[in-house]
Amino acid sequence: MISELARIEIDPQDATAFEAAVASAAPHFRAAPGCHSFRLDRSVDHPGHYLLVVGWESVEAHMVDFRASPEFQAWRALAGPFFKTPPQVDHVETAVEGF
């Protein structure tokens, strides 16, 4: 299990519409093979900055299978118009589970 972390920046005045678009995209992630969870976090410190956190079975499930799927196209059609810059994507795994 890994998590995709995508740092997204939008115009702060579009926040409500962007969050609604992301919520409406949830079924496309739920339908994606190897996708375990999906959440959008909003920065408290920097308006318009978000972190999309998606749990995947593997990096390949995200970068190969999902990216080549119609579900990815549907996600990008919903959320992409809000992106001010290309999202910064990283993949992480738990190193220390503190508590």
Add this chain to the structure above:
Amino acid sequence: MISELARIEIDPQDATAFEAAVASAAPHFRAAPGCHSFRLDRSVDHPGHYLLVVGWESVEAHMVDFRASPEFQAWRALAGPFFKTPPQVDHVETAVEGF
């Protein structure tokens, strides 16, 4: 409830020692008032890059109370020597709980 996200970069050859230092710091977070959770995520894509994820009651519990406490000093004494650059800190709250 908010989460502190601290992006940390270390020398990749120190990874094992750094992760052990972070694990040994868990009691200092557990003892901090308003601290609910503590986890270190390791980047799969970029060796030496980490994300510290700490759940706090509020931004103030982290930035005011914890930063002024001996627990913060203990944390920095353990982990700080590994930091290549000052950690990039942000605070987030959940905007969309997809699934």
